[in-house]
Amino acid sequence: xxxxxxxxxxxxxxxxxxxxxxxxxxxxxxxxxxxxxxxxxxxxxxxxxxxxxxxxxxxxxxxxxxxxxxxxxxxxxxxxxxxxxxxxxxxxxxxxxxxxxxxxxxxxxxxxxxxxxxxxxxxxxxxxxxxxxxxxxxxxxxxxxxxxxxxxxxxxxxxxxxxxxxxxxxxxxxxxxxxxxxxxxxxxxxxxxxxxxxxxxxxxxxxxxxxxxxxxxxxxxxxxxxxxxxxxxxxxxxxxxxxxxxxxxxxxxxxxxxxxxxxxxxxxxxxxxxxxxxxxxxxxxxxxxxxxxxxxxxx
Amino acid sequence: xxxxxxxxxxxxxxxxxxxxxxxxxxxxxxxxxxxxxxxxxxxxxxxxxxxxxxxxxxxxxxxxxxxxxxxxxxxxxxxxxxxxxxxxxxxxxxxxxxxxxxxxxxxxxxxxxxxxxxxxxxxxxxxxxxxxxxxxxxxxxxxxxxxxxxxxxxxxxxxxxxxxxxxxxxxxxxxxxxxxxxxxxxxxxxxxxxxxxxxxxxxxxxxxxxxxxxxxxxxxxxxxxxxxxxxxxxxxxxxxxxxxxxxxxxxxxxxxxxxxxxxxxxxxxxxxxxxxxxxxxxxxxxxxxxxxxxxxxxx
Numbered sequence: 001x002x003x004x005x006x007x008x009x010x011x012x013x014x015x016x017x018x019x020x021x022x023x024x025x026x027x028x029x030x031x032x033x034x035x036x037x038x039x040x041x042x043x044x045x046x047x048x049x050x051x052x053x054x055x056x057x058x059x060x061x062x063x064x065x066x067x068x069x070x071x072x073x074x075x076x077x078x079x080x081x082x083x084x085x086x087x088x089x090x091x092x093x094x095x096x097x098x099x100x101x102x103x104x105x106x107x108x109x110x111x112x113x114x115x116x117x118x119x120x121x122x123x124x125x126x127x128x129x130x131x132x133x134x135x136x137x138x139x140x141x142x143x144x145x146x147x148x149x150x151x152x153x154x155x156x157x158x159x160x161x162x163x164x165x166x167x168x169x170x171x172x173x174x175x176x177x178x179x180x181x182x183x184x185x186x187x188x189x190x191x192x193x194x195x196x197x198x199x200x201x202x203x204x205x206x207x208x209x210x211x212x213x214x215x216x217x218x219x220x221x222x223x224x225x226x227x228x229x230x231x232x233x234x235x236x237x238x239x240x241x242x243x244x245x246x247x248x249x250x251x252x253x254x255x256x257x258x259x260x261x262x263x264x265x266x267x268x269x270x271x272x273x274x275x276x277x278x279x280x281x282x283x284x285x286x287x288x289x290x291x292x293x294x295x296x297x298x299x
Numbered sequence: 300x301x302x303x304x305x306x307x308x309x310x311x312x313x314x315x316x317x318x319x320x321x322x323x324x325x326x327x328x329x330x331x332x333x334x335x336x337x338x339x340x341x342x343x344x345x346x347x348x349x350x351x352x353x354x355x356x357x358x359x360x361x362x363x364x365x366x367x368x369x370x371x372x373x374x375x376x377x378x379x380x381x382x383x384x385x386x387x388x389x390x391x392x393x394x395x396x397x398x399x400x401x402x403x404x405x406x407x408x409x410x411x412x413x414x415x416x417x418x419x420x421x422x423x424x425x426x427x428x429x430x431x432x433x434x435x436x437x438x439x440x441x442x443x444x445x446x447x448x449x450x451x452x453x454x455x456x457x458x459x460x461x462x463x464x465x466x467x468x469x470x471x472x473x474x475x476x477x478x479x480x481x482x483x484x485x486x487x488x489x490x491x492x493x494x495x496x497x498x499x500x501x502x503x504x505x506x507x508x509x510x511x512x513x514x515x516x517x518x519x520x521x522x523x524x525x526x527x528x529x530x531x532x533x534x535x536x537x538x539x540x541x542x543x544x545x546x547x548x549x550x551x552x553x554x555x556x557x558x559x560x561x562x563x564x565x566x567x568x569x570x571x572x573x574x575x576x577x578x579x580x581x582x583x584x585x586x587x588x589x590x591x592x593x594x595x596x597x598x
Contacts, residue, residue, distance in 0.1 A: 078516075114505075115512035145475070145508060161508040163474065170469040175462065176444070202500035205532075206413070206539035209444060209460040213414035217377075233504075240505035 004028060006060040006295070007053055008287040010280075011045075011067035012120060013038040017280075018053055023295070025288045037066040045073035046096055049103070058100035060295070062287050064123035068092060068105040078110035078117060082155045085109070085126035085286065088293040106290060109156055116161050120283070121147045124253050127285030128277065129154060137249035141279070142258045144169070146237065148244040160244065162237040165258075168230055177208065177229065180215030182222030187264075189224035193231020194238070194265045201239035207232055234265050245271050252276045303327060305359040305594070306352055307586040309579075310344075310366035311419060312337040316579075317352055322594070324587045336365040344372035345395055348402070357399035359594070361586050363422040367391060367404040377409035377416060381454045384408070384425035387589040405589060408455055415460050419582070420446045423552050426584030427576065428453060436548040440578070441557045443468070445536065447543040459543065461536040464557075467529055476507065476528065479514030481521030486563070488523035492530020493537070493564045500538035506531060533564050544570050551575045 005023035009016070014036040020029040035048035045067065050057060068076030076092035091104035108119030121141045129135060129151070141147040144165040150157040172181050197204055211229055214220035238245070245266060252259045252273050263273040304322035308315070313335040319328040334347035344366065349356060367375030375391040390403035407418035420440045428434060428450070440446040443464040449456045471480045496503055510528055513519035537544070544565060551558045551572050562572040 110512075110516055112516070115509050115516050117512045117515055160505045161512070162504045163476075163508050164504060166474050167470075170473060171466075174469060174473065175465050177462075201503075202535075202538040202541075204500075204503070204539065205461045205463060205536040206459045209462050210414050213409075213416045213460070216416055217409055217411070217414050236501075237504040239501040240503065242501075 001028065001056055004056045004059055006062065006291055007056065008284055008291070009049070009061055009063035009065075009067070010120065010123075010283045010287075011063050011065045011072075012036055013066050016048060016052060018049075019284060019287075020053065020056055021288070021291070025292070027284070037069065037072050042071075042073065045094070046098065046101075046103075050098065058098055058102070060291075061101070061103040062088070062091070062106070062291050062294075063103065064106040064283065064287060065120040068107060069119060072105070073103070074105055076105045076107040078108045079122075081109060081111045081159065082157045083109065084155050085122040085129065087126070088290040091290070104290075104294075106287075109159070111159060114160065116159055118147055118159065118161070121149075122156065123286035123290075124279055124282035125149060125151070125156060125286070126289055127282035127287075128251060128253060130285050130289040131277075131282075132251070132275070135251065137251065137274075138244050140245075140250055140252045140254075140262060140273075142252065142254040142262045143279070146262075148241045150244060150248075160241060162240060164233045164237045168233050171208065171233075172226060172229060177211055177225070180212050180220065180222060181226045181229070184223030184226065186221065186224040186227040189221075190227040190231040190261065191264070191268065193228040193233075194235035194268055195231075197232045197235025198239050198269065201236055204232060204236050230261060231265070234261060238265055238269065245269070249274055253282050254279050300327065300355055303355045303358055305361065305590055306355065307583055307590070308348070308360055308362035308364075308366070309419065309422075309582045309586075310362050310364045310371075311335055312365050315347060315351060317348075318583055318586075319352065319355055320587070320590070324591070326583070336368065336371050341370075341372065344393070345397070345400075345402075349397065357397055357401070359590075360400070360402040361387070361390070361405070361590050362402065363405040363582065363586060364419040367406060368418060371404070372402070373404055375404045375406040377407045378421075380408060380410045380458065381456045382408065383454050384421040384428065384585065386425070387592040390589070403589075403593075405586075408458070410458060413459065415458055417446055417458065417460070420448075421455065422585035422589075423578055423581035424448060424450070424455060424585070425588055426581035426586075427550060427552060429584050429588040430576070430581075431550070431574070434550065436550065436573075437543050439544075439549055439551045439553075439561060439572075441551065441553040441561045442578070445561075447540050449543060449547075459540060461539060463532050463536045467532050470507065470532075471525060471528060476510055476524070479511050479519065479521060480525045480528070483522030483525065485520065485523040485526040488520075489526040489530040489560065490563070490567065492527040492532075493534035493567055494530075496531045496534025497538050497568065500535055503531060503535050529560060530564070533560060537564055537568065544568070548573055552581050553578050 074094040149159040373393040
């Protein structure tokens with residue numbers, strides 16, 4: 001393989017994703033395995049990387065995500081808000097055995113009050129700021145644990161996490177509600193759920209079981225049940241995150257289907273979403289920005 | 300075995316519980332198996348009952364719970380609120396093969412708007428009303444799916460369900476929060492969670508992940524984390540159920556540890572809980588009341 005300059009790595013709990021890169025920031029090849037941090041002990045990281053990318057090693061490796069947690073390859077201590085997304089100068093160097101292999105891991109970001117942490121999303125934010133210099137406003141990163149970050153003057157000022165994606169997965173697949181859930185979608189039912197949860201967030205605890213009861217008594221369509229559950233949970237999240245989105249410009253970084261759901265929920269509150277780049281593109285842009293800090297720009 | 304007059308049965312999703320009874324309502328013996336409705340097909344109910352109580356059959360059997368659902372032994376159609384807890388006259392007779400065996404199943408109760416259902420709790424309510432004639436107020440039945448029922452003039456006027464117990468089980472054992480949870484308890488952390496959720500129910504979605512973050516950043520005690528999660532969820536439930544408990548007298552039917560948690564949460568809102576009989580005692584009292592309707596009182 002020609003022109004390989006470095007490898008960008010997004011190493012999360014469940015997946016290892018790698019991009020074989022040219023020095024000009026273009027991608028030669030994308031690779032992926034299920035050797036996530038959750039399946040590895042500290043000695044397992046280098047073998048997992050060699051298994052996925054051994055043919056192009058040794059070249060410099062820049063990584064972000066849970067690989068930098070205490071249970072990861074090497075702990076990359078959190079930066080504290082307010083701060084710019086941590087760059088290469090803050091990276092931790094992992095111990096390696098392969099001659100000539102350099103692995104740098106970018107830190108996550110923490111907040112003292114209210115306590116919160118991120119690992120991986122800060123690199124997506126770095127990528128967004130690298131491609132949108134001067135952005136001021138709020139970045140929402142929907143996912144298993146959705147993050148809301150207030151950005152000003154190139155810094156993460158504050159952020160919060162909502163476990164909405166994980167709650168949806170647990171309730172739709174592992175609670176009594178699973179008997180009433182389909183695999184499809186219903187825009188109107190989603191909107192009704194959002195509206196109900198935003199206008200009466202205090203009633204959420206009483207509204208979930210209604211999905212089951214309406215299934216039993218009224219034959220509620222299973223796709224509508226699934227969409228309304230999503231709407232109730234995203235609406236409850238928006239109610240909690242009001243200080244983040246109210247009167248702000250919002251950029252949304254995430255999978256397109258999820259970004260669309262959040263965007264339509266925010267639209268009901270009159271909040272426009274200006275951009276919805278993919279999480280993968282932003283991770284890569286963030287890692288590339290860090291690479292450029294160390295090795296300079298395109299040749 | 301002498302003096303066996305009938306068998307009282309509480310047949311839920313996961314368990315089959317039976318009490319061998321004298322005609323005067325006293326218990327000769329308590330038996331239990333894991334042949335819950337969830338593990339049986341329609342032909343499996345009579346063999347499961349014979350396995351547990353074959354030595355004393357045939358005697359009359361009176362049952363409540365999920366055994367009367369569409370997937371149960373025989374469907375006992377829901378009674379609709381407002382109604383008294385359904386008695387023996389509303390029971391469905393199950394088909395049996397054993398000569399002389401009579402099995403009657405008590406119906407559940409449904410509510411059209413907001414849609415809600417119960418199966419089993421109505422018999423506990425019947426038992427409470429049989430032992431507390433003239434009770435007017437609210438009955439709370441904490442559990443996997445906690446029920447709140449408004450009782451007036453011997454009738455269930457309205458009721459609502461909160462999935463608090465199931466949410467707690469999913470979040471504490473199957474979400475990312477499991478890494479921060481102990482097995483113990485902390486009264487102050489529970490009270491803080493209740494207070495936070497009642498005073499700011501709209502912030503719930505943002506407050507759950509803090510348990511994980513405080514564990515990582517501040518070494519939050521795992522028992523305090525577990526108790527605060529319980530407090531947040533019960534507080535959110537109380538916020539949703541305010542129309543039920545505000546200015547009411549509340550009776551609590553349920554397991555003692557859970558009843559104690561709900562009672563202390565209600566106490567922070569100035570709501571006294573007058574009685575906390577056990578769910579089992581109330582189920583038995585409700586089934587006994589139904590038996591008496593058919594066969595008369597003590598000889």
